[in-house]
Amino acid sequence: MKRTGFLYDQRYLLHDTGPYHPERSERLQAIYQGIESAGLLPHLTRITARPADMQWVETIHTEKYIRRFEEVCLSGHRTLDCEDNQMCRETYETALLAVGGTLEAARMIMAGELDNAFCAIRPPGHHAEREEAMGFCYFNNVAIAARYLQMQWNIQRVGIVDFDVHHGNGTQHIFEKDPTVFYYSIHEHPSFAYPGTGREFEMGSGEGYGFTKNSPVLPGQSDEDYRRLFEQDLLPAFEKFVPEVIIVSTGFDAHKEDDMADMRVTTEGFAWIMRSIMKLADTYAQGRLLSVLEGGYALDRLPELAADHVRIMLDA
Amino acid sequence: MFVSRSMTEKVITVRKETSLLEAQDLMNKHQIRHLPVVDDDNILVGIITDRDIRGALPYRLVKEQPESEERAKYAHLKVETYMTDKPATISPEHTLQDALLLIQEKRMGAFPVVDRDGRLKGIISVRDLLRAFINVLGIGEPGTLLCILAEEKVGQLKRIVDVITEEKISCGSVLVARYFEKDKRAVFPYLLTNNVMRVKQRLRDLGFEILDPMQWYLDQLPKPAPPEA
Numbered sequence: 410m411k412r413t414g415f416l417y418d419q420r421y422l423l424h425d426t427g428p429y430h431p432e433r434s435e436r437l438q439a440i441y442q443g444i445e446s447a448g449l450l451p452h453l454t455r456i457t458a459r460p461a462d463m464q465w466v467e468t469i470h471t472e473k474y475i476r477r478f479e480e481v482c483l484s485g486h487r488t489l490d491c492e493d494n495q496m497c498r499e500t501y502e503t504a505l506l507a508v509g510g511t512l513e514a515a516r517m518i519m520a521g522e523l524d525n526a527f528c529a530i531r532p533p534g535h536h537a538e539r540e541e542a543m544g545f546c547y548f549n550n551v552a553i554a555a556r557y558l559q560m561q562w563n564i565q566r567v568g569i570v571d572f573d574v575h576h577g578n579g580t581q582h583i584f585e586k587d588p589t590v591f592y593y594s595i596h597e598h599p600s601f602a603y604p605g606t607g608r609e610f611e612m613g614s615g616e617g618y619g620f621t622k623n624s625p626v627l628p629g630q631s632d633e634d635y636r637r638l639f640e641q642d643l644l645p646a647f648e649k650f651v652p653e654v655i656i657v658s659t660g661f662d663a664h665k666e667d668d669m670a671d672m673r674v675t676t677e678g679f680a681w682i683m684r685s686i687m688k689l690a691d692t693y694a695q696g697r698l699l700s701v702l703e704g705g706y707a708l709d710r711l712p713e714l715a716a717d718h719v720r721i722m723l724d725a
Numbered sequence: 726m727f728v729s730r731s732m733t734e735k736v737i738t739v740r741k742e743t744s745l746l747e748a749q750d751l752m753n754k755h756q757i758r759h760l761p762v763v764d765d766d767n768i769l770v771g772i773i774t775d776r777d778i779r780g781a782l783p784y785r786l787v788k789e790q791p792e793s794e795e796r797a798k799y800a801h802l803k804v805e806t807y808m809t810d811k812p813a814t815i816s817p818e819h820t821l822q823d824a825l826l827l828i829q830e831k832r833m834g835a836f837p838v839v840d841r842d843g844r845l846k847g848i849i850s851v852r853d854l855l856r857a858f859i860n861v862l863g864i865g866e867p868g869t870l871l872c873i874l875a876e877e878k879v880g881q882l883k884r885i886v887d888v889i890t891e892e893k894i895s896c897g898s899v900l901v902a903r904y905f906e907k908d909k910r911a912v913f914p915y916l917l918t919n920n921v922m923r924v925k926q927r928l929r930d931l932g933f934e935i936l937d938p939m940q941w942y943l944d945q946l947p948k949p950a951p952p953e954a
Contacts, residue, residue, distance in 0.1 A: 429923045430920065431920060431922045431923075491918075492893055492894070492895075492918065492920075493918050493919050493920050536867075536919070543867060543919075544867065544919040545919060545920075575919065578867070600864070600870065601869070601870045601938050601939075602869055602870075603867055603868060603869045603918070603919040603921075604867030604868070604919065605864055605865075605866065605867050605868055606867070627939050628937045628938050628939040628940075629937045629939045629940065668921075668922050668925060668926070669919075669921065669922055671937050671938070671939075706922060
């Protein structure tokens with residue numbers, strides 16, 4: 410059995426997006442409850458959330474943006490940059506806590522205290538650009554974690570796998586010129602789904618050309634298509650890149666019962682996805698894997714999806 | 726939606742007397758395929774395309790890096806001989822739809838844009854039109870495409886747009902297309918948001934069917950013939 414960390418904090422529920430918003434605190438409660446009732450908590454090492462050190466946030470976001478986010482939030486405005494991004498006064502603090510908890514999970518993995526970790530955090534991060542909040546995301550948790558691993562722990566090559574149903578435009582743009590971070594994303598085709606990027610021909614630029622890989626999937630597709638694309642696009646890419654740590658942008662919104670998008674991946678399909686990412690981590694990265702929550706809005710399905718996810722990480 | 730807003734205004738032009746090789750160099754340098762030919766008063770007198778040039782020169786001079794001596798043999802060829810006189814043109818006041826239809830009808834890759842006096846004002850190419858329609862479709866901005874099945878009767882689009890407006894969602898574009906069932910239309914609003922769950926539910930509550938866009942697309946394809954009995 411692996412030593413798996415679990416990050417969950419009641420304070421992640423404080424980010425209040427108002428009525429009717431899909432990115433709501435009930436998502437995290439469903440995830441926690443799923444893991445708890447599957448009897449997995451005793452096998453997990455709890456990770457304590459704490460606000461991130463600003464030095465790490467600033468490796469990705471400009472100081473100007475961070476100040477703006479803080480000021481807009483504390484002044485009581487309900488949105489940042491776009492109607493999608495609903496906020497309350499606690500949003501900024503919660504976002505810092507999400508980054509901080511993710512970095513603590515990364516630290517514990519690198520210090521050898523854990524093999525891997527699942528960070529059940531809010532708000533999510535993969536749409537957040539350097540200077541812009543987008544698609545319910547404010548700080549790019551995964552991007553900050555990748556830089557932290559490189560700068561604090563001297564990791565040369567970070568591999569990111571993003572299976573949220575939406576393309577992680579923020580993560581892609583942040584690393585598109587960077588050959589030390591490989592960004593792989595599988596998502597609903599951008600002609601149909603938010604945010605409209607992540608086409609096959611987006612492959613990075615400059616020195617980073619070839620270190621971005623996108624697998625857009627047409628609406629209505631299912632487990633077999635994900636499996637085919639993983640095998641065809643991700644496995645050979647990581648075989649060549651040889652990541653030293655794998656960070657996963659974990660989104661459960663490609664599930665067939667999730668109304669945010671049009672995919673038909675089953676609960677078993679998600680299990681296959683996670684098992685194959687675990688295999689990659691064991692093959693190339695000494696098992697070091699950091700899974701960070703992005704989307705997933707089917708409240709009835711999140712408990713089983715989260716429990717399976719963690720069970721696979723425990724290798725039990 | 727006018728040609729004047731989408732055309733390229735800084736046009737590379739040549740004269741009738743310009744040598745064909747010089748015209749070819751200009752096309753290569755600027756990665757373009759059409760050169761309007763103008764006189765001293767900037768009046769359009771013709772257009773020369775990369776196809777005209779390919780037809781005039783031997784294959785070696787088109788595809789390979791030619792020896793200068795070889796090229797010298799063709800230095801006397803002038804644009805005048807190979808250009809199209811009085812080419813089809815379009816005016817700056819024409820619409821983008823005009824340009825699209827004209828390009829399809831005339832099978833040309835670009836049109837010189839001229840004013841009433843025949844003076845060259847710009848050029849509009851397939852590439853310019855693509856850019857303009859990417860803008861029209863709104864797909865340069867982040868958003869989500871919905872596919873809504875609506876009955877073909879008055880007021881359906883308004884009901885859809887009302888829900889979108891009430892949800893405070895901006896619309897990048899709306900396309901309306903035929904559906905294989907008679908009396909039905911597929912409506913595709915491109916919504917500039919990630920937050921589509923509630924708007925989808927409200928549309929369903931109003932009796933609209935939300936389709937998988939691929940389902941709509943597949944239904945457009947010709948059905949295979951039924952197997953012989």
